[in-house]
Amino acid sequence: MEALFFNVDTGFLEGVLRGYKSGILSQSHYANLTQCETLEDFRTQLSATDYGNFLANEPLPLSTSTIADKATQVLVNQFNYLRSNAVEPLSKFLDYITYAYMIDNVVLLITGTLHERDTHELLERCHPLGVFDSMPALCVATNVEELYQSVLVETPLAPYFRGCLSPHDLDDLNIEIVRNTVYKAYLEDFYQYCATLGSPTSDVMHSILSFEADRRAINITINSFNTELTKEQRARLFPSIGRLFPAGNNMLARADDIDQVRAACDMVLEYRSFLDSSLSGQSDDSLGVAAQLEDKFFRAEIHLNKLSFLQQFHYGVFYGYVKLKEQEIRNLIWIAECIAQDAKDRMHDFIPIF
């Protein structure tokens, strides 16, 4: 039944989106980009792709951060087009996508407020996807208490904040703990929301979100080794969804070293390779393993997001597209960095999408 009426509301946007998707850079584009000697070459190469003249008006010399900003702007424009043409429930779904960025922005503002900085400057640093209308209102807050109240009133993130943090916590806890606590709440909520959308959206999104949740759990575990983060605190940051939940999460919560993380990952077939194969690779120090881990997570994420395009009549593609595009921007920045810093040997460490 879903499929029958899907196109009435969303058919157009899905078509547009799939059009966008075909504009994602392919291997041959990357091959060309990696040949560039300077950032000007890089721009010329990019102008032949769907990015078009997005850098045309930039003064020379180009910096990688301008490229990053402009490329993100392209994505944001596309997204805003989709968002403004969307109707319920897709619009709500798209809003959910922006919440992740919003969390980062709010956390940034909290940091600024905590240190009594002028938070207006911070608005420029916020991720444009996570910008919401009332964001400047948050800048009015001069202390954490006020900020907390305005976050509750002004932002869609209110339930996440109200559910797990008190204004007191913002002051006391490390900002990273705040961020991850809120993010956990967000993931769980998004997961619930996707469930209400029914199959196939829920199927696609659940696999993606489960992975995201597991990735966070594993990352938090590994990154909290040798820090002041206690195991109880750590366990509280794990999202209660995902394929590792609950048994794997319990193991992760107790893990003291990378081997125990590996043991926890062994429970899920797909995750087994993340830590295993890297061990048989070159370096056996945990730093090397963990550094490669991030790469593998990115690859797995891309894979899952690409899978979403194999089905029709669902919203997962929108999420998938945003994530793929995000990865593409990361790739572009990476290549640009390599060009700018003359590190040709590392140039191919990006993760091609198609």
Add this chain to the structure above:
Amino acid sequence: MASLTQFKDRNLIAVIGDEDSITGLLLAGVGQVNAQQQKNFLIVDGKTQISAIEAAFQEFTERKDIAIVLINQHIAEKIRPTVDRYRQAFPAVLEIPSKEHPYDPSKDSILKRVQKLVGD
């Protein structure tokens, strides 16, 4: 001449640089914010006034707890006369390359002196 009292309390590294350099060096742990909210680093971007850079340079070179002042070369370039004029041993002023501006030994005020001395 440099007596022990002159440098024994100097143990901080100050930085004047662009955002990336500062971020990296702060990650390594050079950052210090004292009770008066005085920082030992200054972020220079396109909007930073040259006078602000000069002021920071003066402040860092006059502070008694700083042993080394790191400054991005392209920023040193902006206040070159001040840097060239600076001849004190303490704190040591060191020009470092930044991400977007690879190191050019011919501009370094110390290296210029080195070259001159080696040359003759």
Add this chain to the structure above:
Amino acid sequence: MSGTGARENVFATRMALTNTKLRLKGAVTGHSLLAKKRDALTTRFRAILRKVDEAKRKMGKVMQLASFSLAEVTYATGDISYLVQEQAKIASFRVKAKQENVSGVVLPAFEVERVAGTDFNLTGLGRGGQQVLRAKEVYAKALETLVEIASLQTAFTILDEVIRATNRRVNAIEHVIIPRLDNTIRYIMSELDEMDREEFFRLKKIQGKKKRENAQKQITEAEADTSEAIDEVIDETPANLLESKDEDVIF
């Protein structure tokens, strides 16, 4: 000659000569010592110069590596610069100055002193923490290189100054003090010689006069001998020596 060049204002006496000779000897010893010190410093200086040059060039590479690791962080985590700036509280990477002695010159050398800092322990907790960790390490390594360079550079600046000072002193001794002392000695010597010669001449003169007088005396004696040879023996010399004044004798 004794008249040319600067000399010290002294009386030309043997005492002054001995003193000046002693001082010249001191100056020469001082000169050779200072020259040795200068050579030692210069050797050291050259070595440091080479190292500074090398290290500064190496720094380019090291810093590039470091900023690349930051690019990796950005790739994995996104922009963390603001968080990092705001979380910086207490420096965990400090330097300690120790000193090294090169020919009596105290050269400071910075030593890295790292304390376990917790400022950014949780940065990138959810994502990219390992990259952050690695960037930290890479930057810390780069900083070590920078600190090393800073030590070299400080040594360079101080040595430069000390060498200049030493050079000034060596040159002053060589070109001003020693010639002046030399001149003084030569002046005293020549004065003394002059005095010697005068003295000699005077003695000669006296001798001549004495001779003449003696001859005169002998003639008169001979004359008296012939006339009143018996008287002469009784009232001769004692009265003569005391009463008759010798005009040539000044004192």
